[in-house]
Amino acid sequence: MSGVFELLEKIRTKPGMYIGRPSVSDLFMFLVGYEYGHGESGVEPTEEEDDFYGEFQPWLQKKLGIKTVSSWAKIIMLSCHDEKIGFEKFFKLLDEFKQRDKSLDENGENGIKSYPVFNEKIAEESRIN
Numbered sequence: 001m002s003g004v005f006e007l008l009e010k011i012r013t014k015p016g017m018y019i020g021r022p023s024v025s026d027l028f029m030f031l032v033g034y035e036y037g038h039g040e041s042g043v044e045p046t047e048e049e050d051d052f053y054g055e056f057q058p059w060l061q062k063k064l065g066i067k068t069v070s071s072w073a074k075i076i077m078l079s080c081h082d083e084k085i086g087f088e089k090f091f092k093l094l095d096e097f098k099q100r101d102k103s104l105d106e107n108g109e110n111g112i113k114s115y116p117v118f119n120e121k122i123a124e125e126s127r128i129n
């Protein structure tokens with residue numbers, strides 16, 4: 001079974017196949033359902049899923065200097081007001097998140113852990129922006 005980051009890469013390249021359209025809000029709801037479905041089925045989360053579900057929101061809030069109870073999708077939408085642009089921004093932020101220094105996380109381990117960035121062109125664009 002693939003992990004959440006592999007699934008997200010599939011969604012990045014073919015959002016219509018998974019969530020109907022490129023929409024950060026629809027992506028968020030899909031991932032909530034994915035996480036819930038795994039939990040209900042007794043599927044243990046992988047280390048990367050624990051990392052994403054437990055650390056992405058706090059990391060994003062810290063990065064943007066925002067304290068809120070709103071979802072990461074709503075936080076992203078604060079800066080773009082367009083679902084498709086929010087979808088694209090999410091993946092830029094996800095690439096940054098996967099390359100971060102985990103020792104700076106609220107709940108993270110000491111040391112650096114990164115995950116492969118599947119789309120090098122998009123990764124390069126996120127470093128430029």
